[in-house]
Amino acid sequence: xxxxxxxxxxxxxxxxxxxxxxxxxxxxxxxxxxxxxxxxxxxxxxxxxxxxxxxxxxxxxxxxxxxxxxxxxxxxxxxxxxxxxxxxxxxxxxxxxxxxxxxxxxxxxxxxxxxxxxxxxxxxxxxxxxxxxxxxxxxxxxxxxxxxxxxxxxxxxxxxxxxxxxxxxxxxxxxx
Amino acid sequence: xxxxxxxxxxxxxxxxxxxxxxxxxxxxxxxxxxxxxxxxxxxxxxxxxxxxxxxxxxxxxxxxxxxxxxxxxxxxxxxxxxxxxxxxxxxxxxxxxxxxxxxxxxxxxxxxxxxxxxxxxxxxxxxxxxxxxxxxxxxxxxxxxxxxxxxxx
Numbered sequence: 001x002x003x004x005x006x007x008x009x010x011x012x013x014x015x016x017x018x019x020x021x022x023x024x025x026x027x028x029x030x031x032x033x034x035x036x037x038x039x040x041x042x043x044x045x046x047x048x049x050x051x052x053x054x055x056x057x058x059x060x061x062x063x064x065x066x067x068x069x070x071x072x073x074x075x076x077x078x079x080x081x082x083x084x085x086x087x088x089x090x091x092x093x094x095x096x097x098x099x100x101x102x103x104x105x106x107x108x109x110x111x112x113x114x115x116x117x118x119x120x121x122x123x124x125x126x127x128x129x130x131x132x133x134x135x136x137x138x139x140x141x142x143x144x145x146x147x148x149x150x151x152x153x154x155x156x157x158x159x160x161x162x163x164x165x166x167x168x169x170x171x172x173x174x175x176x
Numbered sequence: 177x178x179x180x181x182x183x184x185x186x187x188x189x190x191x192x193x194x195x196x197x198x199x200x201x202x203x204x205x206x207x208x209x210x211x212x213x214x215x216x217x218x219x220x221x222x223x224x225x226x227x228x229x230x231x232x233x234x235x236x237x238x239x240x241x242x243x244x245x246x247x248x249x250x251x252x253x254x255x256x257x258x259x260x261x262x263x264x265x266x267x268x269x270x271x272x273x274x275x276x277x278x279x280x281x282x283x284x285x286x287x288x289x290x291x292x293x294x295x296x297x298x299x300x301x302x303x304x305x306x307x308x309x310x311x312x313x314x315x316x317x318x319x320x321x322x323x324x325x326x327x328x329x
Contacts, residue, residue, distance in 0.1 A: 064214050
């Protein structure tokens with residue numbers, strides 16, 4: 001992970017892709033979203049979806065997995081180059097999640113993330129907050145999911161700027 | 177697969193109607209298994225590593241919380257309704273860490289309803305969902321519109 005200070009609005013990352021298999025879709029649905037159109041081919045065929053499709057929470061959770069995998073690869077590459085690696089913090093939430101098209105059995109979704117806003121954290125001076133737009137597109141190029149999330153990212157040198165006494169002071173208090 | 181005729185259709189949802197469900201225990205094993213599969217970050221996987229993170233201890237992935245909320249909704253009323261899924265989610269706020277073995281209670285409140293202009297067979301019901309922990313603290317909110325089939329007249 002880049003440090004907050006090095007992250008620019010407009011930066012875009014392709015995270016990876018995942019193919020949703022029938023058993024995969026049903027196993028997830030049995031645990032968390034046991035509606036007939038996510039569980040049973042015949043019932044799904046009779047529903048407005050027309051065929052078995054993944055729970056939207058499955059599509060969304062897979063974004064998280066590919067995001068974590070992407071960060072791990074990126075961290076390994078930075079370690080190999082001898083660079084410091086920033087910590088990715090927790091997220092306060094997300095908004096504007098849209099399930100734009102059903103994800104059917106055999107669909108491959110490619111996920112990407114774009115930085116749309118960055119701001120320093122008022123309450124935690126050693127962290128910054130980035131707003132990202134996350135998307136998933138199927139093998140036909142159709143968008144299937146989109147949402148905007150917010151996440152904490154560690155600042156370089158605990159957010160202390162050269163000659164910025166205030167920032168250094170806050171940071172010391174935060175660490176105490 | 178045979179299914180009973182659902183009891184709740186779009187017409188049965190009115191602003192202010194609430195549904196409650198729980199408490200449901202969040203077993204540590206399942207919480208960690210979800211994290212391993214979908215969100216393998218130290219704060220969701222390992223007690224010792226999680227202590228040095230902002231979460232100050234092992235906490236559930238926010239996506240696991242969303243999935244548990246979905247399952248509780250399913251059990252509260254969705255499986256007994258004409259649910260046609262949801263087009264999305266307006267907003268989710270993860271307000272407090274959700275800890276292993278915590279007990280969560282769901283409260284769903286209908287905010288408003290509207291018929292679909294383009295599809296006369298269905299309507300939308302907008303909900304505010306709240307998850308509370310065993311101490312009664314609000315740990316998560318989720319607002320979304322569900323699509324529900326209308327009764328045949």
